[in-house]
Amino acid sequence: MRKWTIPFVLFLLCLIFLVPDQGRKIHANAEADSDAPVDPPKVEEKFGAVPNGLSTDSDVAKREAESMSRKTLRANAEKFEFQAEVSRLMDILINSLYSNKDIFLRELISNASDALDKIRFLALTDKEVLGEGDNTKLEIQIKLDKEKKILSIRDRGVGMTKEDLRKNLGTIAKSGTSAFVEKMQTSGDLNLIGQFGVGFYSVYLVADYVEVISKHNDDKQYVWESKADGAFAISEDTWNEPLGRGTEVRLHLRDEAGEYADEYKLKELVKKYSEFINFPINLWASKEVEKEVPADEDESIDEEETSESTSSEEEGEEEEDAEKTEDEKKPKTKKLKETTYEWELLNDVKAIWLRNPKEVTDEEYTKFYHSLAKVNIHIFPSNAYVVHSLAKDFSDDKPMAWSHFNAEGDVEFKAVLFIPPKAPHDLYESYYNTKQSNLKLYVRRVFISDEFNELLPKYLNFLMGLVDSDTLPLNVSREMLQQHNSLKTIKKKLIRKALDMIRKLAEEDSDESNDKKDVEESSDDNEKKGQYAKFWNEFGKSIKLGIIEDATNRNRLAKLLRFETTKSDGKLTSLDQYISRMKSSQKDIFYITGASKEQLEKSPFLERLNKKDYEVIFFTDPVDEYLMQYLMDYEDKKFQNVSKEGLKLKDSKTKELKESFKGLTKWWKNTLASDNVEDVKISSRLADTPCVVVTSKYGWSAYMEKIMHSQTLSDASKQAYMRGKRVLEINPRHPIIKELRERVVNDPEDENVKLTAKLIYQTALMESGFELSDPKDFASHIYSNVKSSLNISPDATVEEEEEEAEEPETETKAEDSVTEDSEVKDEL
DSSP states (O other): OHHHHHHHHHHHHHHHHHSOOOOHHHHHHHHHTTTSOOOOOOOOTTTTSSOTTTOOSHHHHHHHHHHHHTSOOOTTSEEEEOOHHHHHHHHHHHTSOOSOTTHHHHHHHHHHHHHHHHHHHHHTTOGGGGOSGGGGOOOEEEEEETTTTEEEEEEOSSOOOHHHHHHHTTOOOHHHHHHHHHHHHHTOOGGGGGGTSSGGGGGGGTEEEEEEEEEOTTSOEEEEEEOSSSEEEEEEOOSSOOOSSEEEEEEEEOGGGGGGSOHHHHHHHHHHHSTTOSSOEEEEEEEEEEEEEEOOHHHHHHHHHHHHTSOGGGHHHHHHHHTSOTTTSOOOEEEEEEEEEEEEESOOSOOGGGSOGGGOOHHHHHHHHHHHHHHHHHHOTTTTTTTTGGGOOOSOOOOSEEEEEEEOSSSOEEEEEEEOSSOOTTTTTTTTTOOOOSEEEEETTEEEESOOTTSSOGGGTTOEEEEEESSOOTTSOHHHHHTOHHHHHHHHHHHHHHHHHHHHHHHHOGGGOTTGGGSOOOHHHHHHTTHHHHHHHHHHHHHHHHHHHOSTTHHHHHTTOOBEETTSTTOOBOHHHHHHTSOTTOOEEEEEEOSOHHHHHTOGGGHHHHHTTOOOEEEOSHHHHHHHHHOOEETTEEEEETTBTTOOOOOTTHHHHHHHTHHHHHHHHHHTGGGTEEEEEEOSSOSSSSEEEEEOTTSBOHHHHHHHHTOTTOOHHHHGGGBOOEEEEEOTTSHHHHHHHHHHHHOTTOHHHHHHHHHHHHHHHHHTTOOOSOHHHHHHHHHHHHHHHTTOOTTOOOOOOOOOOOOOHHHHHHHHHHHHHHHHHHHO
């Protein structure tokens, strides 16, 4: 028996995978009548009538059954059955807990827009197809009946005939449906529903009964209706209002979909997904207005009685009013709030990216920019300040710059990019944590998502805008779409256009021009003056992060770098400008890092460079230390940190000085052996300072060590290997160094000389920006030298404090208690 068990189980599994799952009842019917002719599989009427996926308990099941029983298909209607794949699809839709049900409205509006597009296209050759009166208005109308929980979406598009209703709403293209069902069964990816995978059938996410009323010019008005139970019915419509032409979809909302019976929610969905549809979208919205009506006689009498009881101060005013003639007196009225209904236009912002950039004015770009910001705040009111803070601009400031372009080729798309005038407060605080993007992806003017992080790299996440593509394959899931080759192509073009936009902003800035003195300033120049400096102050760190993260565009990003130098007079300069001012003999680009410009200007590392008139770049942002680990060269020029080894300045007497101070450098190195000093050398970078401490070329600088030590979760043991080897460089022309050499020659074992040499090193360590490993030892050496300068004996000690006799604590407490008792007695 065991011999046949495994093959039999495998055989059953093969049957399960090969035979499509048409439901238990279909499978049972197929087994009962195996000799029947092979026909397309059918679905019984009651299949899925009570969705088990949503029936979590008996009460829910009972409520669902009652809800479905109230809505019955008309007896005289011609009934049809959905194709098997559609039934399976709807079963998955209804019985799956899908988190994003909002997309149903987007799908219906998109279908309505397609129908309007079609009738408009037909009207180009035959104007009579539009008809007369309201039929000529190509618009979409949304109406809500809160009491009956019915949501209606109507268009004046091409409409559908009876046959169209049967084919279009009873069939889905086999390939698309099969791919959807297959994807659901293999990975359970429900995001596919939100990516145009199911179209019209997403209505059953929120409705348990749907009516589609449609009128085509070539046919009568018909009603398509279904409860998503495997069957639908079509009948001639003789009871509803004639549409004239077009389609109206009525959704009878589920009990758990009550949130969609709210005008505010519908406005949110239209603003988010369908704001840029070509046709007007109107909502039948309620509005409270104040209306003046005549006051009742009883109310007027009450008002008179109230006026008689007023104070004497008001009597004078009443006498003046009495002197007025009756003609001058106005009838008494009161204001009442009245609820009225009217059509409200929801998509008043036009899709300017579809127009020629030359035809769009600056005012239109600014208005469109503000509309993008307001949409983000409107859609995400709860977390807009955190997640979508980049897309907020409450002021009337114009964007710094924008780029509007069309991309053609293998992937065609249109895009508009904006540089906001200000950076949000948390742009870099949440740089690696935020998952939201300010770039929205549209397909045929329909919003798809703003979660495609692959459209732009993180360092450009401050840009706002949108991308609209007609060629993206949206019948796949979001995860698959993010890896699609089309998105990779779009990303490359967007990065190139974004960097070109920033470069152009720099070139148009009059402060960036070297020949601005010979050019008369116009109003446009004044407006653009300082724009790039403003951009750099707001988003300069993003350019630096781009150099770190984007190796492909590193050189293009390096051209956008701005910084102050020893010769820039407080203004920002670029690498190209720096190179243009370099000496003919200079091979490297000199820079120094530190906490502030003021601190760096006093650095001993700049003494010789300043005397020789070399220009040095100031890098004062902590991210600059990371930046320079990736930016190794620019335009065939190497970067040289002047606080590290490798700085070469010509000195004709270098060899002689090395030989002359050879004994001192060797002695000093041995003296500082316990301080981990690798070497003591003659310096070519000092002029007025006795000595400095430099680090190895590829190790951490002093400023980098401070940055790493200040990290909250830093591990000192793991950072030790990255700390640069320290080298003491001495100034052979300084009198202190000369005197120290003489003392070492006379008595190299003198302890005072050794202490002095160590003190000089510790002082140089601090001046070079390092932290002392033993501040107490350094302070004791300073105090010893102070004693010596004040002629105080080294053996002098601190005077001891005299001890005072303490009274017994018990006696004090006893005296206090006696005093308190006497005070109480006196009071009594």
